[in-house]
Each structure stands twice: as C-alpha cells, then as structure tokens.
Amino acid sequence: MTHVALFGAGRIGRIHAANLCSLPGLRLTHVCDPIAEQAAALAQLTGAAASTPEAALADPAVQAVVIASPTSTHYELIERSAAAGKHIFCEKPVDLSAERARECAARVRAAGVACMIGFQRRFDPTFEQAVAELRRGEIGEPEMLIVTSRDPAAPPAEYIRHSGGIFRDMLIHDFDVFRWVLCADGDEAQWISAAGSVLTDPAIAELGDADSTAVTIRTRKGRLCQINTSRRAAYGYDQRFEILGSRGMLQCGNETRTRVVRWGADGVRSDNPEAFFLQRYAAAYRAEISHFFACLQSGARPGTTVEDGVQAQLLADAAAASWASGAPVTL
C-alpha cells in the first residue's frame, strides 16, 4: 500500500484526492492545507488525516506527495519533498520564474526522485489518441500544429494579478502541447512571435496583461505552430488542436456531455463543449495520477517531468517577451 500526502485541498486538490481514493494499492494519509477547515473536510471525506507538510514529509511511510497548492508554494514544496526523498506529482507550473524552475529541476535530479508535472492535456483520451497515431506515422511527418485554447470566461482581475500573465498562466499548457506534438524527435522551438490584445475586460489591460493572444512558433526543422487563445468563449471551454502532416491531418475536437442532436426550425443543434477544465479533463486527471503511480511501481519515467515544466516556462517567458517588445524572440 503506497502512502500519499496531498498538499492543497482546494478545487484541484479535491479532484486529485478523489482520484487517489479510487486507485487500488494507494492510501491517502495526509491532507495539508493552511485553511484548516478545508483540510479537515477533505481528510474526513477521504479517510486521511488533516496534517501539515512538516508532518507529512517526516512520515517515513509516505512515499509520494501530490502538490495542488497555489503556484507560489510549488517551488518550496518540491524542494522540500525532494530533500525528504518523496516522489512528487506537482500541478503546473513549477514556478513563475524559469530560473527557479530550473533550480527545482536540479534539486529533483540530485535527489533522484520522480517528479511529474500535471500537464493533463497529455492524458486526455482524444489528444493522446491523436498523438499516438501521429507517432505511428499515420499522417507522415508533422508539419503544422494549430492549437485553439479558449476559456469560457475571464477570471477575476485579482486572480490575473497573481497569475504570471496569460502566457505563463494559460498558454503554458499550449506550449507543452507544442513540445509534446512537434518536438518528440528532438526538434525544438527556434523562433517565437506573440501578439496580444485586451478584448474582454479593460481591467486586464490595467494589469498589463492580455486576454487574447496569437502566437507563432517555428522549429529548427521548419515546422510551424500557431496558437490562438482567448479568456472568453461564450459557447464553453474550447480545446482543440490539429496536426497537418505530409500525408494527412489529425484533428482533435471538443468533448460534449451527450450526443443528442436537436433538429428544430432554427437549425440542427448539438451540445456545447464541456463547461470548463474540471469537466473536460476529468478523464485526463484520473489518467495522469494513475500513470504517475504506475510509473513509481514499474520504475518507468513519468510521461511529463519537471524538465518539461522548465521548457514550457521558457517558451512562456519568450512569448511574453515577444509580446512586450512587439518583435519575435529567437531561442
């Protein structure tokens, strides 16, 4: 029975807790959150104890930690967990500073523990299937990747203030998708150009951030990637990508709750995309946690590492710099 500690009992922490409980061979033993009631409630629901990071990391029975606390705490919790010899699953991003993310990576390497970053898109059944078919050569060589990534509604300005900006907060997932899809053969980003605008809420402009972006990446091999994002899509959470290859195209559509099609006087209507990430990526959250613990058991390297976290962060930094300067960044 693998004992696990969870740091963070908020929205995403509760998702991970539920998934941990459904996996055979695991026991969630510590739930840690500075908001005591939140920790207590989740501990009771899961049969774990409300605890502290100190106690959890000192508990020799704990083999792994799941970090679902605010971004600003990731850095320290990763380093302390690594130092305590615990394997680590951490929500993205490693840190808003790529420098510190790199330090984290070094510490993790030195400690010899596994550290997986929660880029859950890599575990979405549709995305995973498309990439598997790409790897099998079904569309020949990949040439172009078009990523559409739109949230249903902009978060409150207060969230945005501490988010690191849209490139680090929202596009980091898309940069990881870019690396996953186009860079598996050692190719890498060489040139990145980002445009951005504020179209949904002037408060976002006052914070110096954008809510709509258009990014282009060119790789060393000449592959092209375009990412378009918006903080607002009135029709739901829009998460698609398509890969053009030398012999065809793979397209990943949105998930919907049902397959009902309504034929009426005003057209033929199917479901909206899922409302937001918790619904859309429910299966992916289950799969990534399951994958992480399966890797611990088998000794395999998890599908996404802290190094992937660093690389995505570097692309986010480059995109933010390109947007700020109005000029492309060469990597």
Add this chain to the structure above:
Amino acid sequence: MTHVALFGAGRIGRIHAANLCSLPGLRLTHVCDPIAEQAAALAQLTGAAASTPEAALADPAVQAVVIASPTSTHYELIERSAAAGKHIFCEKPVDLSAERARECAARVRAAGVACMIGFQRRFDPTFEQAVAELRRGEIGEPEMLIVTSRDPAAPPAEYIRHSGGIFRDMLIHDFDVFRWVLCADGDEAQWISAAGSVLTDPAIAELGDADSTAVTIRTRKGRLCQINTSRRAAYGYDQRFEILGSRGMLQCGNETRTRVVRWGADGVRSDNPEAFFLQRYAAAYRAEISHFFACLQSGARPGTTVEDGVQAQLLADAAAASWASGAPVTL
C-alpha cells in the same frame, strides 16, 4: 452503511460490484456464485465475503441484493429476496415467461420491497438527456420513434439456444425504450407487427430464431415506432434512436471513445461506436446502481420497476408471436 449482497460474479456481476464499491455509504458484503473460484476472486477484489444466497438473505444486515445471475435464476431469486424483505436490483429480464414475471411482480408488491429492473438504457446520459428534453416539450408532442439497435456480432449458437429468442433477449431493451419514450403519458402499444430474417448465421435459423428484425408498433394515440435490429454490425455496437415530434426531432447518436478526426486521401474518418454494451453503457451502469440506492435512501420509487419488466416482456412475446404467424398482434 447499507450492506448489499451480489448474486452472480460473471461479466455483468463484476461491473455492478465495481460500481457498488465506488458508491459512498454502501458496503458489498456477500458475493454469491455457484462457480466458487469466481465468487472468491470477486469477493477478494471487493473486500466482500464469498457467500451463498441462503446466507446472504438470512443476514439481517443485508438490506438490498443485486441479481446478476443467469436469467433462469431471476424468478426464484427475486421471490426469495422479496420474501426475505430485501430490496432488489435485478438484471433484465425478470423471466422469459411473462406469466412468471407477473407472479414475481405480485410477490414484490406483496412484500413491499423496491424492485428495480436493469434497463440501463434509461440511464445513458445521451438517451436520458433526449427524453428530458422531450418531456420539457422541446419538440412538442412525440409522434414517431425510430430505434436502431445492432450488436457487433452474433453470440454463439449455444447462447442463443437459451436466450428466449431475439425478441426476448435483445429487443426487450428496445421495447422498454419504446415504453419510456412514447408511453409516459399513459399511451400504450395497441398494434405490433414484426418481421425477421436470418442473414448472419444459418445456425440461428436451425434454432428457430432470427438475427435481423424489423418491428412496428402503433399506440392507442396513433404514435408510430419502428425498431430495427441486427445481431451483426461490422462497425461496432450501434445504439441510436430518434424521436420525431410535432415541433422538431431529437436524435441520439453513438458514443465514441475519442473525438479524433483523421483527414486522409481516403476520406475523413472518426471513431467507430464503442465496441459493445459494457463500454457503451459504462456510465449508465454506474448511474442506474447509484439511482437505485439513492431511491432506497430517499424512499423514492426507482425509475424502472418490475412492472416495466413485465410490460417489456409482453411486447417481446407479442412481437415473437407476430413474427411466428406473419400477422400483426393487437394488444
């Protein structure tokens, strides 16, 4: 904590066991199966005890039973469970004899226990949503129901020999869908006409059964229902229906595992339907068991009752008679 006994540790029994284990507030305590190893294996996996119906029904802590044993045993297990005052969830059909199914229903009523029949289609998210929209009046009055129900491949002749025939084995679900969709306002079947053929395997003809059927039902209110079924659809498990109403149509499409679309020289390709019922109705199996226990807790009447089982059986009998005689049956 509600204690539950499971009768039958085969394919569908294992599905129910897994779903029972995932529901909070339930404990699966008895797993019964004449094949001792099968019972033992599932008992171990779920933390229950391998047991016998006698022991399970004698255990005062057991409040409910789930019957997932062969059809021929349903009748007796329902009656014994009802006599023991246990609430009952039973896989379809109640019995291959409508007469005996009626007796069951009487015993259940007399015992005052809940008895839900596993017409899982009613809990499929797509089907459920379509019917909810119909009930809300989104397409006006229902006028026509077209049901497509095709298995991926015919079962072995040996299975068919004991199946009660295609109308009782396979179409019973479709007859229940007919009643669910078109008869909620008290309407009922008045005229039924069935055609059938053997097109997949001559062995089926030797058993006096059909593998392809085309059934039409007319209700007292003049609504029309057409059901087409086949034991073989080379492209997967095909489960659709559409409801024509006075103001529009609701169409229920097949589920697919992913939303990948492949564009190649030979066309634009999306996923096949799910392979078979265990995959297609996975969510429905979870939902029906959850519904049953929620009803026990709240005192509500389950969405499908033993009476629904009887009525579907009567339609199956009428269809079989119509096919045998080549003439319609008036109900």
Add this chain to the structure above:
Amino acid sequence: MTHVALFGAGRIGRIHAANLCSLPGLRLTHVCDPIAEQAAALAQLTGAAASTPEAALADPAVQAVVIASPTSTHYELIERSAAAGKHIFCEKPVDLSAERARECAARVRAAGVACMIGFQRRFDPTFEQAVAELRRGEIGEPEMLIVTSRDPAAPPAEYIRHSGGIFRDMLIHDFDVFRWVLCADGDEAQWISAAGSVLTDPAIAELGDADSTAVTIRTRKGRLCQINTSRRAAYGYDQRFEILGSRGMLQCGNETRTRVVRWGADGVRSDNPEAFFLQRYAAAYRAEISHFFACLQSGARPGTTVEDGVQAQLLADAAAASWASGAPVTL
C-alpha cells in the same frame, strides 16, 4: 439538335424547362399548358412556342416529350406520345391505377420508344454515390434498408383529396428507392406491412388518408426494409436512408445550403436540411434530364423505366391495402 416538347408549365415544368435549356444539343420548341398565360410566359422565357399536345405530337421535328402535367393526364399523354413515336420523360407516377400503368407500359413497349419515369432520387449525388458503393461491394451484401422521408409541412386538404393517398403520392418514391437499393440482383418484395396515423391535421383523416406511416417490407431473400414518413417535419425536408450490409453501413445524410456552424451559448448549430424537394433535388432534376437525353443519343436504356413506375405503384397499392386491412400483404 434534338427538338423537345414540354407538357405542363407549372412548378416542376419550369424546373425541367430550365434544365432543358442548359443542355447543349437540345431545343425546347413546344410548351403546352391548358393555362394559356402560363404556357406563354414559359415559352417566352425559353424561346419556345406556346403550343398544344396535338401540334407538338404532330411536329415531325419533335423527338421527345417531357410530361410535367397533373397526374391524371399522364396516362393519356404517354399513350398518345408513344403512338406518335416520341420518346417520353414523364414525372411520377405513371397513373394512380396500377392497372392503367401496366397498360401504358405495354403501349410503350409496343411503340418501341424510350419512356423514363422521373424518380429523381436515383440521380441525387449522395444517394447515387451510396448505391454505387453498395454495388461495388464496399459493405458486402445488403441486409437492411432504413428510409426516412418527411415533408416539411402537409399540403392543403384539396391536394390530398386528389393525390391517391400518402402511399401512392409520397411513398412511391420510397418504394422506388427500396427497389433500387435492395432489388438490383433480382430480389423482390415478398411481404409488406403498413401502419399509418393522422397526427398533423384532422382534415386528412376525414379524407381517409394518413399523414404518418411506418412500412416494413421483407424480400424473398429475407432482406428487411423499414420506411418511415411524415407529412410534417418542423425542421425541413428530411430525406435520408441507410443501408446495413454484411460488412458495414452506408448512410445518406441531408443536404444543407451551407457548412456554417454556429457556436453559441445555446449549443452548436448547423444548417437545417434544404426546405423542400425543389431545392434538395435540384441537382437530381438536372442529372435525370441530362441522363435521359444522353440515353436517347447513345441508345442506352434509361436508368428508370415505365416498368419501374408500375412496380412502385404495385408496392404503393399493397401498402395502402395493408394499412386499410391492418394485415400484411403477401406479394
């Protein structure tokens, strides 16, 4: 230059006139209609002369006639045209009496002229492609045909009074589709069962007709066909069929004017089907006329003959008899 006479300058006559004018090598020389202004207007538009059947049939330059006049006139015009040695393209049906249709067929055969009946569905690009793939063996042996045929709105009662009833007026096309799809290898209808209801307009019941029907046909080889029709589909003209074969399924969807998809808060909306037959079958009307004259030129037999008209009529009669009696008809 082939000279052609047109009988009937109404809605469908004008369609045929436009298509005749766009075909190279043809000249429409006579337009005949008892409503003189209607004939004159169409004659002027097309550069033809307003004329009479007598004059047209006496004109030795006229090689072919297109009959687009009311159903009740078809019989006589076919016979007179055949007697005059003119090739004939005639709108469906040959006649509301199968007996008279047969006489027509005999006269046509005796006269040695070509006589094509306007079953335009056979020339619809989507339907034609599906049948071509079926013939090429793409789905193996055909086993089941499901035809959905729904008009957008019921015609006035006055139209229905003279229509011959829904089976002869509306389903005749679907019976021809059945023959086209399932009977190309010599198979034929053996058993037919029809149900019908009045669900849209009580005036239809007073005329002794139905507005909603559900027909099943079983062929000698055991193939099954289900046809569902309604005089009213609130969402447009719904014309689909699907063919289940031993190795797959071919499905023909509705045409739409555009491929715009609208994503809004209320779902994802695509176009309604085309409004009615003139729009949906515009390409088919062009193709059938083109085919007819290409056959005249090459000496090939047109794809649909007066014999097809007779056979569809016999199925319509059988369906009407089945509905009237409540019992199936064996052919």
Add this chain to the structure above:
Amino acid sequence: MTHVALFGAGRIGRIHAANLCSLPGLRLTHVCDPIAEQAAALAQLTGAAASTPEAALADPAVQAVVIASPTSTHYELIERSAAAGKHIFCEKPVDLSAERARECAARVRAAGVACMIGFQRRFDPTFEQAVAELRRGEIGEPEMLIVTSRDPAAPPAEYIRHSGGIFRDMLIHDFDVFRWVLCADGDEAQWISAAGSVLTDPAIAELGDADSTAVTIRTRKGRLCQINTSRRAAYGYDQRFEILGSRGMLQCGNETRTRVVRWGADGVRSDNPEAFFLQRYAAAYRAEISHFFACLQSGARPGTTVEDGVQAQLLADAAAASWASGAPVTL
C-alpha cells in the same frame, strides 16, 4: 443584351465563359487568347468570335470585359479597357507590384468605370452566410479570425517561379478574407508577422519561396487574425475559417461532393473536401460574375473593387517582407 469580351481562354477563362453563357441578358461576343486554337475552341463552344483585345476594345457594342489572362497582362489590360470605357472584371491579382496596382486603381477611378477583382471567396455560399451572420451581430463583436488555406499539392516549380511567391500568389485570397471579415467597420491591419518554411519540395526553397506559412495580423482595434497555409494537404483542398466573437463563434467547414457516411471496421468515413478550387468555388464563380453584371445594371458598386486588390497586395508585400526579415512589419 450586354456584350462582353473575354481575355484569356485557359482554365479559369473557360469557367467564366460558361457562367457568362448561362446568365440571361448577356452575350459573350469576343474571346481573345494569344493561343489561337484555344481562343477558337472556346469561341465555337460559346457562339462568340475569336478576337483580339484591340478588336474587342474597339467594338462599341462591348460594354464589359472579363480578364482571365496571365497575371503579367492584367495591368495593361485593365488600363486599356478603362481607357476604352469598358467595365472590368479582372481575376486577382491586379499586379504583382502594389505600385502598379495602385496606378491601375487611379486609372480606373479616372475613367469612371467599374472594376471588380475576382476574390471569389467572398461569394462562396458558406463564407458569405457566415459573414452575413457576423454583420447581423449574431456573435457580437469579432475578435479573432483563424484562416486555414491549404492546396492539395504544390504546383510545378516553373509556376512558382513566376507566381510572385506564396504570399502574393496564394495568401492574397486570405488577406482579402481578413479585410472582408475584420475590417468592414473601418478597422485595419496595423502589425503583421509572417513565418514560412519549405516542407514539401526543396525546389521551392531554391526559388526563394516558402510552401508553408503562418501569418499573424493585429488590427488597430486589437483584433487578431491567424492564417495558416500549405501548398500540400494530402486530403484535398482545405478552405476553412472561423470567427470568434464576443458572444459566440462562426465556423466555415469544407464543402464535400456528397453526404454519404461509411461505417466500417476502420471507422466512420465521410467525403474528402472538394479536390481543388474549380470544384470548391464553382458556385462562387457563378455568383461573382452574376453579381458583377447585376451591379452594372443597377449601378451599384461591386462587392470587391480594384482598391481591395491593392490593399490585399499591400498585405502580401508586408507579409513577404516580414518573412524575409524575420521581423514583424508595422503598417
């Protein structure tokens, strides 16, 4: 009867000729092409005379010319036709030099003739419907435009050598779409960044051109446009765009020849997009010519003017410059 002269009897000239012949009130009287047999063949087919630009422009009966000759001749033919007082429909582009295109525009203005440039995408039924819905406010304010524009296969290197490069040859249509969709309210491009690669044929690199491009445009109002193009899409001619607005999204899908869907063991397959522009834009070619002559008759200004040609050319120049320098261009 409006007399029309056609310059150019090649592929696109023949399309225009056929459409001219089908329009009532028009007579194609001159067909001019330096390849005498080509001119003669088309003249014979259409009932026009094989002629020369001199003769056509000198013919006082000719009111309009259609220019479908090679790009390098457009400039001179527009100027001579304008000088002769003829109205002009000219295939894109006006000229590969924006400078000369501007001169053309000035001469056209001075002559007071109509001059429409053949940006046929604006007349595609799907694209036109989407833009009409945008203008009606169905999705609120436009914010983002994603254009996918992929040819089925790269043209011969010899074609590319004289094409002006991919930005002027292929993307000019997409730049016009950008202006049509996002700039109707006076907004305009402010910042443009282009990336390009050679991924299909090294010969294209030797010519200094790209075969794959990724362009981003930001408008003065902050709207964002991303265009991705490729000279090769193995699955057909891929022409889509989607418009994200403040209240929804409009998506334009590809046209297909039929609506057949094939369900087989290897998935669910629908038609490929139309093969290339002549098929995909057949309706658009008809509509644009019809629109041009309707404008001449009514005195309305055609939907696309020589000024639109100039503006698209300027964007193509800016994109080419951005690609060459690796830096964005501010307009």
